[in-house]
Structures are given as structure tokens and as C-alpha cells.
Ligand code: 2PG
């Protein structure tokens with residue numbers, strides 16, 4: 001299967017084969033190169049390129065969040081006047097300097113040792129010295145190089161002989177929150193199609209919903225372009241109006257609510273809540289934890305919602321506990337800002353009953369190894385595991401491979417427009433095609449409750 005996969009049939013495979021017949025050859029790192037490239041918000045970011053003794057090269061680009069958890073690995077930004085202080089010259093210099101010195105001569109196939117070495121070299125709890133952006137780009141590039149040396153696509157290199165499933169996609173229809181100037185409080189209004197029979201069918205259904213939502217917005221005179229992740233700009237007067245519009249769009253397609261298609265929300269409550277106090281921008285209300293739980297519970301009763309991410313803020317573990325106890329049996333409850341792709345936090349939350357799913361963002365952790373540890377901790381706890389993009393993305397498709405190779409079950413990438421989003425969906429389509437009859441779609445089985 002891996003041998004049938006060629007870099008040329010992928011739009012951006014991150015892998016360059018200098019000699020396609022090479023397999024399991026010398027995986028010693030001979031060259032590490034960092035460069036500045038640009039992300040989907042037009043901001044600078046870090047690309048790393050790793051060359052091995054056998055001649056293959058792996059390449060990867062760091063993404064960037066806007067609604068970040070305080071416990072995330074810190075991106076190293078230059079400050080100053082240029083590009084709003086967001087330049088990454090220092091992070092690129094770290095790749096070309098300290099990181100290159102550390103990794104040159106090391107074995108790329110020992111990802112754990114590579115990542116441990118970089119974390120130790122950084123020496124800070126938040127990756128602030130070398131930069132989470134420098135680390136994650138390098139860590140992912142090492143993975144791509146090792147996979148290329150093995151002659152396998154990344155997902156297959158990671159999975160080995162284990163069975164994998166194609167992920168259930170979580171796709172944004174309306175943007176909001178920090179990705180749309182806080183036009184509405186909720187950050188992501190998304191759909192999930194667990195009733196589809198395949199990954200590609202789930203995309204077909206979502207495409208129809210996305211189209212219908214755009215047409216309805218246009219009809220209502222409310223179409224005003226798209227937000228950061230490609231979901232329609234949310235010209236709504238209240239959060240519920242967005243939910244109603246989403247329902248109307250799904251109904252237009254004739255798909256069955258609750259059995260074929262459901263709604264998924266990322267409340268991203270850390271963006272408007274602190275110390276148990278939540279200020280809603282739309283109507284000026286301030287809710288306490290109890291009020292938030294009641295409002296979201298009301299939405300769960302009135303709409304076919306299958307998943308809610310960060311229902312309360314990262315500093316409100318008690319709120320996570322109350323919400324999970326009340327609704328965890330019928331809804332996926334995801335910790336993002338709260339769990340920040342950290343294995344220890346996931347294990348603690350599972351013990352305390354504080355969520356039943358975890359978002360896996362490699363750049364929150366800083367390295368591939370740590371992101372994988374968080375995913376394993378989630379699986380061990382029976383959590384849903386969702387590999388996720390950031391709101392600032394690029395053509396890099398690494399996460400598509402992680403979602404399949406790690407058998408995460410779910411993938412969240414943003415909307416159904418903008419090439420940095422469709423690059424990921426399209427890459428999973430290619431993987432699905434390469435699997436042929438062996439392709440299994442996770443569907444309902446990916447969710448941590450009985451659908
Ligand atoms: C999130 C992500 C993606 P950001 O909160 O889950 O929607 O946003 O990358 O801005 O943190």
C-alpha cells in the first residue's frame with residue numbers, strides 16, 4: 001500500500017523522494033534548515049526541512065492559534081514594529097542554529113529521542129526559549145523525513161501494521177468568536193456526519209450543507225464573506241440565530257438530523273470567561289458557571305448537538321465537572337484550552353470526570369511525541385480524540401496523516417473553503433482512495449457516547 005503512494009499524486013506531500021526505490025536506508029540527519037514562510041492570516045511562520053543521509057527530505061510548517069490556552073507551548077515571535085511584532089526571525093534562527101547543531105548526526109527514525117532532545121535543549125516549561133513554532137515544525141519535518149526514508153506515507157509509517165480508520169470530520173459552517181472579531185460569542189458552528197458510510201460521503205454531505213448555508217445567508221442579505229477558518233462570517237443577532245440557520249441549512253439538504261448529521265460547537269469559553277464569570281458580547285449578559293451550563297444545556301435540549309468544545313473556561317474545572325456529569329452521557333465534551341494536548345492534564349481530567357474528549361493540536365504540545373502521548377492518554381481514558389488544525393494554517397497536511405496514522409477517529413480542520421483547509425480534507429481523500437476496500441470510516445464509533 002505504501003509503495004503505491006507517490007509524492008506526485010499528493011498536492012503537497014511534505015516529502016521529496018530523491019530516489020523512490022530507497023527503503024529503510026540511512027536515516028542519519030545530515031542537514032536541518034529553517035525558513036520563514038507565511039500562514040493563512042498572512043502572518044510569518046516557521047518551516048523546517050530535514051535532510052537524511054539516504055537523500056530524502058521531510059518538510060513541515062508550524063500553524064498558529066488565535067484563541068490559545070494559557071498552558072500551550074509558546075510561539076517565539078520577534079516583537080517590534082515589523083508585521084505587528086509577529087515575525088519569526090528568532091525562531092528560524094533557533095532551527096538553523098541550536099536545533100541544527102543538536103540534530104545533525106542524530107537518527108530521524110527515533111522520533112522520541114529527537115523530541116526529548118529538543119525539549120531538554122529548550123529547557124523551559126513552555127518552550128519559550130527555542131519557540132513552540134520552531135520545535136513543532138522541526139519535529140513534524142523529522143517525522144516526514146523518517147517516513148520518506150521508509151518509503152511510506154506518514155500515516156502508514158505511523159500506523160505500521162495496525163488497523164486504522166478514516167476520521168469523522170468536524171467541519172465549520174459559521175465562524176465566530178476570536179476568528180470573526182467576536183461578532184458572535186461561539187467560535188465554531190460545525191457539522192459532523194457520523195451517519196455517513198465513508199469519509200468521502202461525509203465530505204459530500206458537508207459540501208451540500210455548506211452550499212445551502214451560503215445560499216440561505218445570501219437570500220437573507222446576510223452573506224458577508226468568510227471568517228478566519230473559512231466558515232461564513234456570522235452576521236447573526238444572537239447565538240441561537242446561528243444555530244437556527246445551521247438547522248435550516250441541514251434541512252435544505254434533506255439529510256436526517258441526529259441520525260445522519262449533527263451539530264458540533266466550539267464555545268471557546270476562555271475567550272470571554274474568567275473566574276467563573278462569562279460576558280456574552282452579543283447581548284451584554286454576564287453569566288456565572290451555572291448560567292453557562294444552563295444556557296448550553298438548553299441548546300442541547302433544543303438542537304441536535306453531538307459535541308461541545310470548551311463549554312466553560314480553562315480556569316473553570318468545576319464547570320467542566322458539572323457539565324460532564326450532566327451531559328457527558330449524550331454529548332461529546334472536548335477539552336481544548338483546558339487540556340492543551342498535555343497527557344498529564346488529560347489523565348487528571350479523566351480521573352476527575354471533567355470532559356470525555358480531548359483535542360490534539362501538535363503545536364500546543366510542541367512536539368509530535370508529546371502530542372501522541374496526550375492522544376494515548378485520551379484513548380486510555382475512553383475519551384474521544386480529535387486531531388485539530390489551528391485557525392492560522394498553511395498548505396501543510398501533517399495533521400491529516402496523524403488523524404489516520406494514530407487512529408484518532410476524528411479530525412477538525414475548519415471549514416469547507418480556503419485551500420489551507422481543503423488541503424487537509426483532500427489529503428484524507430487520497431489516503432481513503434489508497435486504502436481501497438480496506439478503508440474503514442470511524443463514524444459514530446469515534447464519539448465517546450452511545451449515539
Ligand atoms: C480552536 C482552534 C480551531 P485556534 O479553538 O479549537 O478552531 O482555534 O487555533 O485559534 O485556537
Ligand code: MG
Pocket residue numbers: 266268309310336337
Ligand atoms: Mg477550541
